[in-house]
Amino acid sequence: MDINELLQKIKKADSWPAAFTKGAPLWNDDYISLHMLNAHLDDSHDKASYNSILRMQVVEEILSQCHLKENSTILDLGCGPGLYAQEFAKQGIDYTGIDISNQSLGYALMHKGKYQDNIHYIHDDYSTYEFQKQYDCISMIWCDFGALSPTVRDSMLKNINKTLKKDGIFCFDVFMAQSPFHEQHNSWKVERDGFWQKGLAAVLERNKYYETVGTALHMSVVASETGVKTYYIWDKRYSEKELSKVLIDASFEVLYVKEGGLSQKQPEVLGVYCKSKHK
Numbered sequence: 292m293d294i295n296e297l298l299q300k301i302k303k304a305d306s307w308p309a310a311f312t313k314g315a316p317l318w319n320d321d322y323i324s325l326h327m328l329n330a331h332l333d334d335s336h337d338k339a340s341y342n343s344i345l346r347m348q349v350v351e352e353i354l355s356q357c358h359l360k361e362n363s364t365i366l367d368l369g370c371g372p373g374l375y376a377q378e379f380a381k382q383g384i385d386y387t388g389i390d391i392s393n394q395s396l397g398y399a400l401m402h403k404g405k406y407q408d409n410i411h412y413i414h415d416d417y418s419t420y421e422f423q424k425q426y427d428c429i430s431m432i433w434c435d436f437g438a439l440s441p442t443v444r445d446s447m448l449k450n451i452n453k454t455l456k457k458d459g460i461f462c463f464d465v466f467m468a469q470s471p472f473h474e475q476h477n478s479w480k481v482e483r484d485g486f487w488q489k490g491l492a493a494v495l496e497r498n499k500y501y502e503t504v505g506t507a508l509h510m511s512v513v514a515s516e517t518g519v520k521t522y523y524i525w526d527k528r529y530s531e532k533e534l535s536k537v538l539i540d541a542s543f544e545v546l547y548v549k550e551g552g553l554s555q556k557q558p559e560v561l562g563v564y565c566k567s568k569h570k
């Protein structure tokens with residue numbers, strides 16, 4: 292690509308999009324999702340999955356808040372590499388995970404361990420997939436709820452409502468509106484075989500907080516010999532009041548919204564439990 296064409300493309304890509312604009316596909320890109328998988332499996336930080344200690348606490352809280360027992364069923368939306376599967380399965384709970392990432396799901400399938408009869412996976416998009424059965428509990432762990440645009444969120448809530456059994460509970464976590472936006476930065480680097488791109492690439496990263504919609508954007512513009520790609524990660528933060536309204540409007544009864552997240556150990560994160568009003 293000629294330098295002028297490249298600079299024009301970078302200039303075009305490096306502007307703030309409207310809130311929740313879709314960027315280049317991220318989760319199901321084979322190269323990027325391999326790096327994501329490594330981040331999920333790294334127990335020294337909580338940037339993609341919670342560390343093993345927090346995970347145990349999340350499982351304990353979900354078991355008790357959702358009254359799960361032997362033969363109960365759980366559907367885990369955005370299950371990643373299946374780090375929760377064995378913990379639920381070893382309690383005799385039938386665990387189903389759904390994820391869009393080839394790499395994470397490939398890892399999950401290969402690591403079902405000795406409780407494999409109780410572990411099932413679906414490789415698909417959780418926001419559109421038509422589930423064939425109903426579950427006692429549906430979970431969405433690691434603040435994925437905040438990445439959804441209001442339109443996708445509301446249609447997913449409808450689907451969750453249909454997919455819960457009578458008295459079934461949907462639980463998830465989400466960053467609090469009051470949590471400070473820590474990572475405001477503007478940086479660039481040139482790297483080889485980095486997180487985003489195989490080979491040589493220039494990576495421009497910028498973050499911004501969209502005050503009116505309470506949403507942070509992490510934007511990465513990646514320029515390489517294959518062209519220029521822009522990745523957007525949206526991160527909507529919720530107050531308890533806004534969240535309750537969203538859930539009530541989607542016909543859920545809110546059982547519990549509490550600071551501390553699903554583990555009850557995380558500041559700046561809300562843990563949420565709700566059930567369908569119609570059943």
Ligand SMILES: C[S@@+](CC[C@H](N)C(=O)[O-])C[C@H]1O[C@@H](n2cnc3c(N)ncnc32)[C@H](O)[C@@H]1O
Nearest residue numbers: 318340369370371390391392415416417432433
């Ligand atoms: C932040 S990670 C959390 C993974 C897992 N819940 C955990 O805590 O270890 C979000 C996961 O959601 C998946 N994901 C994102 N959008 C998705 C979609 N539309 N359908 C299915 N999975 C999706 C990603 O592939 C990723 O594995």
